[in-house]
Amino acid sequence: MQIKQLSVFLENKGGRLNDVANILGEAGINMSAFSLAESSDFGILRVIVSDPVKAQAILKENKFAVSLTDVICVHVPNSPGSLAKILNIITDNGISIDYMYAFAECADANVIIKPDKTEDCIDILQKNKIALIAADELYKI
Amino acid sequence: MIWNETIECMSRKEMEKLQSIRLKQVVDKVYYNCEPYRKRMQEAGITPNNIRSIHDISKLPFTSKKDLRDYYPFGLLSSPMSEIVRVHASSGTTGKPIVVGYTRKDLDVWKEVGARCFTAYGLGKNDVIQVSYGYGLFTGGLGAHGAVETIGGTVVPASSGNTDKQIMLMHDLGVKGLACTPSYALYLAEALEKSEYKREEFQLKVGVFGAEPWTDEMRRELESKLGIKAYDIYGLTEVIGPGVGHECEFQNGTHLCEDHFFPEIINPETGEPVKKGEIGELVFTTLTKEGMPLVRFRTRDLTSLNYEPCACGRTSVRMGRILGRSDDMLIIRGVNVFPSQVESVICEMEELEPHYFIEVDRINNMDTLEIQVEVNENFYSDEISKMLDLKKRIAHKLQSVLGIQPDIRLMEPRSIERSQGKAKRVNDKRKLQ
Missing domain, CATH: 3.30.2130.10 (VC0802-like)
Known part of the structure; x- marks a missing residue:
């Protein structure tokens, strides 16, 4: 019953969220739910995707700090x-x-x-x- | 191994005798061949006759970096241009660089001291050594190159940049020694990890790192990441380049080639010599240089000297780690901050990658200090509170070392610029205002 959630560390600068959305979109990965937690200089994107393992690998390749959370x-x-x-x-x-x-x-x-x-x-x-x-x-x- | 045992293991008394003879020669040379030196000595009421031994050196006036700029390009030469066979220049980022002329004999001295360094690192004629310092006006590339050829090693003149090719060459040619800046070594280590090659397929054992100040914490980081022994090679463009000093297998201070480059430590404020072993500004007199000899050149480097003979058998004086270049020192809210202090904290924390960038600004008449760091992949959390807690711990550790509280900015992986030459790790925006 555990679900793998993708947790992505994002610097608080313009366009980073777009980058994640674009990368996942181009890889054919769908997002079904997400939330964004933020502090003054960084945020953490928590997202449920159609293929968490593949999404993690692709984001890592693109130099994102990304982990899977249960x-x-x-x-x-x-x-x-x-x-x-x-x-x-x-x-x-x-x-x-x-x-x-x-x-x-x-x-x-x-x-x-x-x-x-x-x-x-x-x-x-x-x-x-x-x-x-x-x-x-x-x-x- | 010791390259020149006669000199490197000489008794203190013999060394002082040799230094005294050479000091008189170099003072004669600058006095009679270089007008700015002659004028300054005359103003101080000194002639070469007043210099009888090395102990008289403190009677001589200082030479500063500013003098080298003021007499750009050739005003401080003590040999005619017909004798100058090469120039090098400092990597000055603002205005004119400092240009240094070498005679054929200067190049021979450089090779000799360079050979002492590489021999002390355990390298010899059977070893392949890759020189990944930049070749050109910078003294690093050609300096290390000449040293390797002198000990009879096989030099791979890779110069800087083109990292994939560097790694391929290291792998395919069985490179044992790598000479480059510590920041480029770090960059290579990361690239090597990601490359198609396995570490055990490399012969790499020795790192020859210099041209920028680095800390013992950075040494440990490089030694574990690359699986090598990492040695300091010390040099200044103004004095000769890499080869002014080197570590030995005991890595307990940098042996100076004091038969060619006589070191003193002075109080940077008063100019007076400090007590033996105390920290102060390092001053060099080149005892054998012909092209552009320097008398009591103030390096702005802060360190101390240790005259105890070393366990390696060498008697040459040892210099402590450079605590900072007084040029690098930042004064933030009245507190002296050295980038090397920041580096030592960052490299010590397992949660952080050994990369950082310092940004200083003045906002509403208040100095601000922001330190940008990259978190190690295994320490990113999905919880804001844990990341904020990490930020707090970094700030606290830095504050206990620096004496002021920095702002910490957590950066995305690999977003801090990696250096392929001399690292630029500070941006002081106050200077622009």
């Missing part, structure tokens, strides 16, 4: 209180969330979560019958 993806109804329920389960079990981002479409939403203990988090969510999205499913979106 995250999970939770499928929740796009309705009030449904995210709160999941977050309660996670935090009640002593797991912290380093960061998360989400994308919603019509009745459903997908939430990417980076917990501090990935495997424990998957166990607990599965025990609580929370729907998780598998890697191959998500990469295809």
